Amino acid sequence: MVNVAILGFGTVGSGVAEVLTMNQALIDRRTNQQVRLKYILDVRDFPDSPYKDCFVKDFSVIENDPEVDIVVETIGGATVALDFTRRALAAGKSVVSSNKELVATHGYDLLQLAKEKGVSYLFEASVGGGIPVLRPLTNCLAGNEVEQVCGILNGTTNYILTRMIRAGLSFEQALKEAQDNGYAERDPSADIEGHDACRKICILAALSFDEHVYPEQVPTQGITAITLADVDYANSCGYKIKLLGRALRMDEGKICAYVAPHLVNGSDPLAGVEDVFNAIKITGNAVGDAMFYGRGAGKLPTASAVVGDIADIAKDVKTRKCNEWGPGSKELVETPDALAFRWYVRANGTMDAARKACGELTALARGGAPAQEIAFLTEEMTQAQLEVKLAGLDVQSVIRVLA
Amino acid sequence: MVNVAILGFGTVGSGVAEVLTMNQALIDRRTNQQVRLKYILDVRDFPDSPYKDCFVKDFSVIENDPEVDIVVETIGGATVALDFTRRALAAGKSVVSSNKELVATHGYDLLQLAKEKGVSYLFEASVGGGIPVLRPLTNCLAGNEVEQVCGILNGTTNYILTRMIRAGLSFEQALKEAQDNGYAERDPSADIEGHDACRKICILAALSFDEHVYPEQVPTQGITAITLADVDYANSCGYKIKLLGRALRMDEGKICAYVAPHLVNGSDPLAGVEDVFNAIKITGNAVGDAMFYGRGAGKLPTASAVVGDIADIAKDVKTRKCNEWGPGSKELVETPDALAFRWYVRANGTMDAARKACGELTALARGGAPAQEIAFLTEEMTQAQLEVKLAGLDVQSVIRVLA
Numbered sequence: 001m002v003n004v005a006i007l008g009f010g011t012v013g014s015g016v017a018e019v020l021t022m023n024q025a026l027i028d029r030r031t032n033q034q035v036r037l038k039y040i041l042d043v044r045d046f047p048d049s050p051y052k053d054c055f056v057k058d059f060s061v062i063e064n065d066p067e068v069d070i071v072v073e074t075i076g077g078a079t080v081a082l083d084f085t086r087r088a089l090a091a092g093k094s095v096v097s098s099n100k101e102l103v104a105t106h107g108y109d110l111l112q113l114a115k116e117k118g119v120s121y122l123f124e125a126s127v128g129g130g131i132p133v134l135r136p137l138t139n140c141l142a143g144n145e146v147e148q149v150c151g152i153l154n155g156t157t158n159y160i161l162t163r164m165i166r167a168g169l170s171f172e173q174a175l176k177e178a179q180d181n182g183y184a185e186r187d188p189s190a191d192i193e194g195h196d197a198c199r200k201i202c203i204l205a206a207l208s209f210d211e212h213v214y215p216e217q218v219p220t221q222g223i224t225a226i227t228l229a230d231v232d233y234a235n236s237c238g239y240k241i242k243l244l245g246r247a248l249r250m251d252e253g254k255i256c257a258y259v260a261p262h263l264v265n266g267s268d269p270l271a272g273v274e275d276v277f278n279a280i281k282i283t284g285n286a287v288g289d290a291m292f293y294g295r296g297a298g299k300l301p302t303a304s305a306v307v308g309d310i311a312d313i314a315k316d317v318k319t320r321k322c323n324e325w326g327p328g329s330k331e332l333v334e335t336p337d338a339l340a341f342r343w344y345v346r347a348n349g350t351m352d353a354a355r356k357a358c359g360e361l362t363a364l365a366r367g368g369a370p371a372q373e374i375a376f377l378t379e380e381m382t383q384a385q386l387e388v389k390l391a392g393l394d395v396q397s398v399i400r401v402l403a
Numbered sequence: 404m405v406n407v408a409i410l411g412f413g414t415v416g417s418g419v420a421e422v423l424t425m426n427q428a429l430i431d432r433r434t435n436q437q438v439r440l441k442y443i444l445d446v447r448d449f450p451d452s453p454y455k456d457c458f459v460k461d462f463s464v465i466e467n468d469p470e471v472d473i474v475v476e477t478i479g480g481a482t483v484a485l486d487f488t489r490r491a492l493a494a495g496k497s498v499v500s501s502n503k504e505l506v507a508t509h510g511y512d513l514l515q516l517a518k519e520k521g522v523s524y525l526f527e528a529s530v531g532g533g534i535p536v537l538r539p540l541t542n543c544l545a546g547n548e549v550e551q552v553c554g555i556l557n558g559t560t561n562y563i564l565t566r567m568i569r570a571g572l573s574f575e576q577a578l579k580e581a582q583d584n585g586y587a588e589r590d591p592s593a594d595i596e597g598h599d600a601c602r603k604i605c606i607l608a609a610l611s612f613d614e615h616v617y618p619e620q621v622p623t624q625g626i627t628a629i630t631l632a633d634v635d636y637a638n639s640c641g642y643k644i645k646l647l648g649r650a651l652r653m654d655e656g657k658i659c660a661y662v663a664p665h666l667v668n669g670s671d672p673l674a675g676v677e678d679v680f681n682a683i684k685i686t687g688n689a690v691g692d693a694m695f696y697g698r699g700a701g702k703l704p705t706a707s708a709v710v711g712d713i714a715d716i717a718k719d720v721k722t723r724k725c726n727e728w729g730p731g732s733k734e735l736v737e738t739p740d741a742l743a744f745r746w747y748v749r750a751n752g753t754m755d756a757a758r759k760a761c762g763e764l765t766a767l768a769r770g771g772a773p774a775q776e777i778a779f780l781t782e783e784m785t786q787a788q789l790e791v792k793l794a795g796l797d798v799q800s801v802i803r804v805l806a
Binding site: 015019020022023026027029030031124130131132135136138139140141142143144145210267269272273274284285286287288289290291292293294295298300301303304305306307308310311312315316319322 | 418422423425426429430432433434527533534535538539541542543544545546547548613670672675676677687688689690691692693694695696697698701703704706707708709710711713714715718719722725
C-alpha cells in the first residue's frame, strides 16, 4: 500500500483525487502497488465531497503519519507551500508538485533536501501541464547535450494571440473572452506579463543545463503591447506572433534565458500551436529537434502529470528518483543582448527614412494601414545595434523574429 | 564502470558509438557511472575506425564476458537479432534495441525472458526514432487509460506525401527523389506498403493496452495508390493526406489497430508534420491529447534514443526497468471494419449518380480535372456500408477522413 496526501483541494488537487479514483485499477496494475488517497489538506470544508473522510486541516497530521509515502503539493505560491514541502521532505516523504513558482525559486534547496533525506521531489506538472516533457528531457534525452529549449509555455497568452490572429479581436477583447471562458484569471498579470512563462523556462533551463536559473535572472516581456496591426503585418509575411520562453547554451558553460513575443515562421511547428495548447521544442546535439505538445493547463491534464509522478514513485518507494541541479550563480546567466536576431519594426514615418537608418530591410504591407505607418523586417543584429539604428525613428513596436 | 557492446555497426550502431563518445562526460555525470563501449560485433572489418580495438566477430565473446552489462542490438530483422537478443538476456545482460521488427514480432517472449533473468529490455528507438514516446507513454502517462494512439510513424512516406503536396510531384517522382536523398531504400516496399508503420503501431498498441498486437493482426495499406489528383482534392477542402498508424481501445477490452492513408484536417497538429518528421498523438482519459514530434529516423536521432535507454539502465544496472505486456490473442484484436468514418471518394461519373448512391455528400473540385472525374466526401459510415453504396460507381480512389 502506498498512501498519498494532497495539499490543497483546488483545481489541480481535486483533479488528482479524481484521476486516482477514476483510474485506480490501472494505476495499481502498472505500479504493482495499491495507491490510495489517505488525506486531503484544505482550510475549507467539503461536506458533500466523495472524499469527505479524507479531509484534515492540520498539516502535522500528515507530517506525523508514517503511513503517508507521497505528499502532493498543489497549493501554489512560495510561502505555505514552501513550508509544507520542506516539512514533508524532512519527514522522509516524497513530494510531487505542480507548483512552478516554488520550483523556480526554491528548486535547488528542495532537491538538496530530498537528496539528503533519500526521497524524491518530482514536478512534471509544473511545466506544460499534462505534457510529458521534464522526464523525457532528463531521461530519454540523457544522451544529448541540450543546445536550446524554446516553448509556448503559457496557454492563456497563446489563446489570446490565437484569437487576435484568427478572429481579429483586439488584445483587450481577446483577454476579456479568455476570462469569460475561464482561461484567464481575474488578475491576468502573471500570464500576460510573462511571469508564468518565466518560471517555466527557469525549470526547463535548470534541467537542461544542470544549474538553477532564477526568475529574476530572466528578462521577461509579455504580450500586452501586441496590437492587431502587428498581428496583420506578421501574417502578411507568413509569420505568427507567439510568446516564447527560450533558454540557450552559450559559450563557456553560460546560459541565456528570456521570455518575449517572437514572430515565428509558419513552417515552424511552434507556429501551428493554437488556443490554450502549449508546446516545448528541445534541441539536442544528437536528436536534433524534438517537440512535445498538449494541454498546458486544466484540471485533468495537470492531474495526469501529477499522477504520472505519483506512479513513478509508487512503483518503488524506497528508490529515490534523481533530479538534481547546481545552485546557479549571478555570473552564469546572460541576457539575450548578445544574440543577433532579425527584427520586426512598426513605426510612423517613411520607408526611405527607415532604409537610411537600418540599411537592407524587407518592407511589409497591410490593408487599412494609416498613411504614415510603416513596418519592416531588418537584417540580423543585436538589440543594442538595433536601438542605435532606430534612434531617429518614431517606433511603435519592435518584436524579435525567431530564426 | 558500465560496459556496453554494440551488435551491428550500420547506421544506428555507428551512431550509438559516436554519441557515447561525443557526449561521454555528460552521460557519465548524469548516470553517475562510467559508461564505456567495450565491443562492437560486426562481420565486416573497419581497420580505420576510431573504435577499431572494439571489434569482434564472435558473439560468444560478448555473451561470455561478465563485464558486459548492456548489449545494444542494432542488427535489424528477426533472425540473427533474435538469437543474439535471447542469448544476451539469458546471459543476464540488459538489451537495448532499435529493432521494431523484432519487438513487434517477439516482444512478449523477450520481455518475459528479461523478467525471468531480472534484466531490462528497452527499445525507445524502435518507434519514432529519436522522439521520446515509449517512456513518456508508460511513465508520464501511467495515470491515464489510453483511448487512442495515432501517428505519422514513417518518415519516408511522409517525405513522399509532403513532396507531392508541396511540389506537385507524382508518387513515382517523389519516391525517386526520396531515394536520391537517402530517405528511401533501393527496395522501398517496407516503407511505402506500410509495413514499417505497422510494426511501430504494434509496439505502441502493446504499451498502451498491455497486450501484444502482432503485425499480421493489423490491416495495413500503404501510399502507392495515392495520386496527385487525390492530393489536390484533399487540399481543396483543407485536408492533407497522411499515412497514419492507429490503435484504439474498443469495448470489452478489445483493441483495433490498422495502418492506412487518411485525410487529416489542416487544423489537426498532425497535418503540419512535414518531410521526414514523425509525430505520435496519444489520447488519454486524463491528459486529453498529447503529441510527440521529431526526427523519426537518421543516425544520430535514433542513436539518441538508444543512448537514452543505455543511460536509464546504467544509472542503476541492478534494477530492472519494467516493461511488460500480455501475450495477446486472436480474439483480442479487431479490424477497423466496425469503425465509422467520413470517406473521400474519387470516381468517374456524375455527381447526380454519386448522390443517388451515397445520399448526403460534399462535392469537391480541382483545376484541370478530366470531364468525367468527380470527387466527394461522404457522411460517416463503416467500410461495409460504403462498399454497398459505391457498388455501382466507377471508383478510382477511397480514403478515410480522420475525425
